[in-house]
Amino acid sequence: MSQKVELTTFDARLFDGVSSRARQIVVDRDQQGNLTLHFEGSEPQIVLLRDYITIRPVGHSPIVLRMESGPEIHIAADKRSRAAFGLGVSKLTRVIEAIENRPLPVVAVVVSAMCVGIASYIYGLPMLAKAAAPRIPLAIKKEIGSQGLSFLDRVMFMPTQLSVEQQRRPQVLTDRLQEVVKLYPEPVAITRRMGHGDGEAANAMALLPYTIVATYKLVSSLNDAELEAVLAHEMGHLSLDHSTQSLVRGSAVSVATLVLFGGDPGVFQALAINLVDSKNSRDHEREADRFALDALVRRGSSPMALHAALKKISEGHEEAGLNAYLSSHPMTEDRLQAIEEFSRQAASPSR
Numbered sequence: 001m002s003q004k005v006e007l008t009t010f011d012a013r014l015f016d017g018v019s020s021r022a023r024q025i026v027v028d029r030d031q032q033g034n035l036t037l038h039f040e041g042s043e044p045q046i047v048l049l050r051d052y053i054t055i056r057p058v059g060h061s062p063i064v065l066r067m068e069s070g071p072e073i074h075i076a077a078d079k080r081s082r083a084a085f086g087l088g089v090s091k092l093t094r095v096i097e098a099i100e101n102r103p104l105p106v107v108a109v110v111v112s113a114m115c116v117g118i119a120s121y122i123y124g125l126p127m128l129a130k131a132a133a134p135r136i137p138l139a140i141k142k143e144i145g146s147q148g149l150s151f152l153d154r155v156m157f158m159p160t161q162l163s164v165e166q167q168r169r170p171q172v173l174t175d176r177l178q179e180v181v182k183l184y185p186e187p188v189a190i191t192r193r194m195g196h197g198d199g200e201a202a203n204a205m206a207l208l209p210y211t212i213v214a215t216y217k218l219v220s221s222l223n224d225a226e227l228e229a230v231l232a233h234e235m236g237h238l239s240l241d242h243s244t245q246s247l248v249r250g251s252a253v254s255v256a257t258l259v260l261f262g263g264d265p266g267v268f269q270a271l272a273i274n275l276v277d278s279k280n281s282r283d284h285e286r287e288a289d290r291f292a293l294d295a296l297v298r299r300g301s302s303p304m305a306l307h308a309a310l311k312k313i314s315e316g317h318e319e320a321g322l323n324a325y326l327s328s329h330p331m332t333e334d335r336l337q338a339i340e341e342f343s344r345q346a347a348s349p350s351r
Contacts, residue, residue, distance in 0.1 A: 006030065006031055007028040007030055007036075008028070008029045008080075008084045009026060009028050009029075009030065009078075010026070010027045010029070010075045010081060010084075011024070011026060011027075011028070011075075012024075012025050012073050012074060012075045012133070013025070013027075013073070013074045014026045014071060014072075014074075015071060015072045015073075015074070016071050017069075017070035017071050017072065022074070023039070023071070024040075025037055025038060025039055025040075025071060026038040027075065029084055029085075030050060032063040033049035034046065034048050034049055035048075035052070035065070035073075036048040037073075044142050044157065045296070046066060047065075050202075051067060051068055051069075051258055052065045052067045052068070052073075052313075053065075053066050054065060054085055056087055056088070057077040057082075057087070057168050060077070061077065062074040062075055062076055062077055062105070063075045063076075063081055063082070063085055063087065065078050075286065089317070098216050102313060107250040112259060113152070125249050125252055126245070126249065126283070128248065128249075129244075129245035129246070129248040129249045129252075130245060130254065132248045133241045133244035133245045133248060134241065136244055136248075137151055138185070138209060139160075140175075141208040141209035141210070142209055142245060144208050144247070145208035145210075145243075146206065147208050147211055149207055149211060149213075152207075152213075153192070156194060157192035157193065157194055157213070158192065158193040159192070159193065160191040160192055160193050160219075161193060161216060162191055162219060162220065163181035164267060165244070166191075166219055167191050167219075169219060169224070169227065170190070170191060170212065170214045170219060170227065171188070171189045171190075172226040172232050173224060173227055174188075174212065174231050174235070176228070176299065177231060177232050177235055177295055177299060178235075178297050179299075179306040180295060180298040181232075181235055181239065181295050181298075183210070183238055183239055183292075185209060185210040186210065187210045187211070187212055187234075187235055187238055188210055188212070189211075189212045189213075189214060189231060190192055190211065190212070190213055190214070190216060191213070191214050191215070191216060191219055191331065192213055192214075192216070193215065193216040193217075193327050194215045194216075194217075195217075195284060198295045200215075200216070200217045201215055201217060201325045202217040202218040202221055202222075202233070202312070203215045203217075203218055203313075204218055204230050204233075204234050204312050205234065206234040206235075206237035206238050206242070206243060207243065207245075208243045208244060209238070209243075210238060211326060212231060212234045212235070212238070214230070214231070218230065218313070221312060222309055222312060225301060225302065225308075226306075226309035226312065226320075227309070228296070228299075228301060228305065229292060229296060229303075229305040229308075229309050230292075230295055230302070230306070230309050230313075231305035232291070232292035232295045232296055232306070233288045233289060233291070233292040233306065234288070235290070235291070235292070235295065235297070236271075236287065236288030236290070236291030236292050237284065237288045240288065240291065242282070242284040242287070242288065245284070246281070246284070285335075286335075289306065289331045289335060289338065289339070290342075292306055293339065293342045293343075293346075297346055302343075303339060303342055303346060304339065304340075304343050306339055307336055307339040307340065307343070310332055310335055310336060310339075311332075
């Protein structure tokens with residue numbers, strides 16, 4: 001007398017691994033785990049236990065039986081099917097199912113995750129950058145700065161048209177400031193021309209690890225006190241290693257963007273990144289302003305020289321609406337007010 005084989009029967013869907021369409025089938029599973037697949041209008045097919053693997057469901061996802069040849073069988077996950085395939089309900093599944101059955105917690109989880117992500121970006125990345133920047137060897141910073149200047153000379157800068165004496169002014173003033181700030185390596189100030197005619201820029205920038213570039217229009221339009229104040233600001237960027245921090249932060253953002261958006265974030269994602277990253281850059285500008293003001297006071301110079309320089313540089317520049325919000329620099333009016341407040345405190349006898 002033959003022993004009766006106990007079967008558990010399930011309605012299922014078969015994906016053939018070629019198309020996305022599913023085929024409705026009936027699956028019998030015996031106690032040894034072997035399957036019998038019943039197709040409408042076709043002969044049953046036997047699938048042995050060794051020829052497929054069982055993928056545990058999470059939440060309301062189905063039990064997946066993946067065959068070595070490629071096709072998959074999806075069976076609804078419930079108490080009966082879990083018991084038949086020996087799949088208990090994990091703690092993670094219980095949590096996920098609880099969330100799926102309650103929309104409000106789902107929204108709370110999503111919002112919380114977004115808040116954590118944004119907070120990590122706004123506060124975590126700057127902390128990471130500050131911690132990592134001092135650990136980058138000086139030789140690497142020199143190479144990055146050299147390559148950066150060579151690139152800018154090719155695509156943006158032009159030879160200056162200043163006289164030899166005017167070309168020396170930025171370095172002379174930088175050397176004076178160096179007497180009180182004592183940066184290492186000692187900064188080197190050079191001049192370049194940037195733009196043509198009305199589009200010519202009065203600008204200065206700090207390049208790793210010790211180079212300050214002052215443009216023709218900046219040097220020719222500012223007096224010594226004003227130019228000294230702008231150079232003190234750029235020395236602040238060098239002293240606080242802002243360029244390295246920005247480099248570290250930018251690399252981290254690039255990696256995160258690649259992971260999240262596949263390397264092509266699109267316009268809206270790029271705009272969101274710009275909005276958040278601009279905040280960190282504006283913080284650097286405020287820090288460099290404060291460094292400059294302290295340096296000027298220690299030099300015996302008036303901090304209001306930075307005020308006068310900013311007003312000259314900002315003439316003709318509009319700062320309103322979205323352009324101002326996206327700017328990597330704080331609004332000029334805010335910076336001017338901060339300088340005025342610093343100057344009042346510096347002049348106070350109680351200081």
